[in-house]
Amino acid sequence: MALLLAAGMTAAVPGAAAYAQEQTEMETQQAAHQHVWKNAGCTWNSDYSAATFHLVCKDDASHTMDVNAVITKNVMMPTTCTQDGKVRYFAKAAVGSGTFVDWKTVTVPAAGHDWQAQWTWSADYSQATLKLVCANNANHTYETTVKTVKETLAEPDCVTEGLYLYDAIADYDGQRFTDYKRQTAAANPDKHPWIDDVKWTWSPDRSSAQAVFTCWNDESHTLTKDAAVTKTVLKEPTCTEPGEAQYTAAVSAPDDQYTGDESNLTASETVEIPALGHDWGEAKWTWNEDYTKASVTRVCKNDPSHIETADAVITSEEKDGRKIYTASAVLGGETLTDTKTKEVSKEAAAAAQNGSNKNGTKDANAKAVNAKAAKPVKVTAASSAVKTADGSTPAVWGMMIAGGALAAGAACRRKSAKKKA
Numbered sequence: 044m045a046l047l048l049a050a051g052m053t054a055a056v057p058g059a060a061a062y063a064q065e066q067t068e069m070e071t072q073q074a075a076h077q078h079v080w081k082n083a084g085c086t087w088n089s090d091y092s093a094a095t096f097h098l099v100c101k102d103d104a105s106h107t108m109d110v111n112a113v114i115t116k117n118v119m120m121p122t123t124c125t126q127d128g129k130v131r132y133f134a135k136a137a138v139g140s141g142t143f144v145d146w147k148t149v150t151v152p153a154a155g156h157d158w159q160a161q162w163t164w165s166a167d168y169s170q171a172t173l174k175l176v177c178a179n180n181a182n183h184t185y186e187t188t189v190k191t192v193k194e195t196l197a198e199p200d201c202v203t204e205g206l207y208l209y210d211a212i213a214d215y216d217g218q219r220f221t222d223y224k225r226q227t228a229a230a231n232p233d234k235h236p237w238i239d240d241v242k243w244t245w246s247p248d249r250s251s252a253q254a255v256f257t258c259w260n261d262e263s264h265t266l267t268k269d270a271a272v273t274k275t276v277l278k279e280p281t282c283t284e285p286g287e288a289q290y291t292a293a294v295s296a297p298d299d300q301y302t303g304d305e306s307n308l309t310a311s312e313t314v315e316i317p318a319l320g321h322d323w324g325e326a327k328w329t330w331n332e333d334y335t336k337a338s339v340t341r342v343c344k345n346d347p348s349h350i351e352t353a354d355a356v357i358t359s360e361e362k363d364g365r366k367i368y369t370a371s372a373v374l375g376g377e378t379l380t381d382t383k384t385k386e387v388s389k390e391a392a393a394a395a396q397n398g399s400n401k402n403g404t405k406d407a408n409a410k411a412v413n414a415k416a417a418k419p420v421k422v423t424a425a426s427s428a429v430k431t432a433d434g435s436t437p438a439v440w441g442m443m444i445a446g447g448a449l450a451a452g453a454a455c456r457r458k459s460a461k462k463k464a
């Protein structure tokens with residue numbers, strides 16, 4: 044039995060020589076028993092590339108034998124990109140006059156397309172065409188044109204060249220397909236990245252200003268822009284106090300290369316407005332009745348509360364029967380003068396001379412003479428101020444004299460005039 048079992052086990056290894064050996068041994072040693080094998084089962088490996096038949100002897104179940112099968116594969120339905128396929132595996136073994144078979148039918152899932160992408164770009168990279176061809180089946184194709192997305196990595200300026208990236212994206216069959224192109228742009232000598240800090244220059248009187256922009260790359264690259272200047276008086280000057288004015292200059296940004304703050308595009312300066320100084324009006328003179336005193340006054344045209352006044356020094360001289368009075372006063376360091384003239388008749392002058400000689404005579408006589416001497420006086424007003432103050436004209440004086448008015452009357456007249464003055 045051990046020998047038979049051993050022979051049975053040996054039979055598991057296929058091969059004509061071994062099999063013949065076994066047969067010989069069986070015929071020799073066990074001629075009386077002929078195995079009759081039946082299939083007790085078939086074991087497959089996981090990928091169906093191999094199978095083993097388990098044989099049992101019909102006459103004696105203790106007689107067993109394993110036989111490796113020969114495998115053949117039969118595609119019943121081919122697998123495509125989109126459809127499941129079916130494959131049948133046949134296992135076959137022949138032992139003696141018997142042949143043993145088994146089979147497995149397996150579903151092979153659809154593989155899906157194996158897309159091979161090819162991109163074609165327009166000359167300006169604004170769009171790209173995606174062409175898909177399936178590696179499994181060249182009849183499976185897809186084509187679409189997409190707009191690209193431009194990304195600026197660097198803008199060109201006066202020194203640096205520009206760099207752009209174009210992205211093409213297309214989604215199809217649950218997959219995303221992408222491609223990109225890089226593009227450079229030559230440096231542009233007219234594009235300067237301006238520094239935020241703007242330098243300002245003003246004309247001495249602040250009526251004009253200029254803004255100077257400087258390039259980050261090269262400070263010899265500058266741009267000068269004329270500014271619009273506006274003036275705001277913060278404080279008006281007076282005759283004696285200075286005022287204050289603010290000048291504001293503004294420019295627009297030089298170009299799109301300026302990325303600084305808007306506030307850098309204006310500048311202002313505050314300057315002093317000199318005091319105006321007084322603007323004196325016409326000097327007005329005031330004389331007393333007998334021209335022994337005078338004063339002068341003038342009023343500022345900027346502010347009528349500014350008044351200057353001074354008493355004058357009077358000098359007089361006689362010339363050609365006239366007596367000329369000159370008043371002299373100093374206002375604000377300036378010497379001002381005014382004159383009055385009295386006409387003195389020769390007789391009166393002579394009488395006055397006599398009167399003074401007869402100083403020892405009677406009072407009444409002296410008075411009359413003095414009155415006479417005083418009477419024939421004609422007043423010529425040299426300034427309108429005096430005319431008004433006097434209130435009388437030479438004609439009036441003449442009438443009084445012709446009427447033989449007394450000296451007292453004349454004195455009265457004069458007194459009232461003096462009061463008015």
Ligand SMILES: [Zn+2]
Nearest residue numbers: 078100103106
């Ligand atoms: Zn047997």
Ligand SMILES: [Zn+2]
Nearest residue numbers: 124156177183
């Ligand atoms: Zn396909």
Ligand SMILES: [Zn+2]
Nearest residue numbers: 201235258264
């Ligand atoms: Zn520059």
Ligand SMILES: [Zn+2]
Nearest residue numbers: 282321343349
């Ligand atoms: Zn003034």
